[in-house]
Amino acid sequence: MNVSxxxxxxxxxxxxxxxxxxxxQAIEHGISGYARNLSDGDVELLICGDNNNVNIMLEWLKKGPSMARVDKVDIKQVEWQYHDFFSIG
Structure with a gap:
């Protein structure tokens, strides 16, 4: 089942x-969507793909790369969206 x-x-x-x-991470798990910086210093991502792979990505986002410090992750399920790839904006 695909989710976004x-x-x-x-x-x-x-x-x-x-x-x-x-x-x-998205490429490794077959996830499409985007990641973009926000003006308040946060990052917004849209992650779309197979439910199992998306859940793996959501867990990774809670810690991020080694130099990051993740304080809070807000997750909202949205209507399925198709994207060809995962872009950085």
């Missing part, structure tokens, strides 16, 4: 390769 989630990650998540690492 809009994820808002707070903490030290900009300038620590969070988006690039998220893209790498």
């Amino acid at each position: 989630y809009l994820v808002h990650v707070s903490g030290k998540v900009q300038g620590v390769y969070f988006r690039a690492s998220s893209q790498q």
Whole structure:
């Protein structure tokens, strides 16, 4: 079953390769969508794919790459969206 989630990650998540690492994780797990920096220093992601792979990605987002410090992850399921790839904005 395919699912889509809009994820808002707070903490030290900009300038620590969070988006690039998220893209790498997404590619490894067949997930499409995007990751983009927000003006408040947080990162927003749309992750779309198979439910099992999306759950793996959601768990990874709770810790992020080694240089990041994730303080809070807000996860909201949204209507399924199809994307060709995972982009960084």
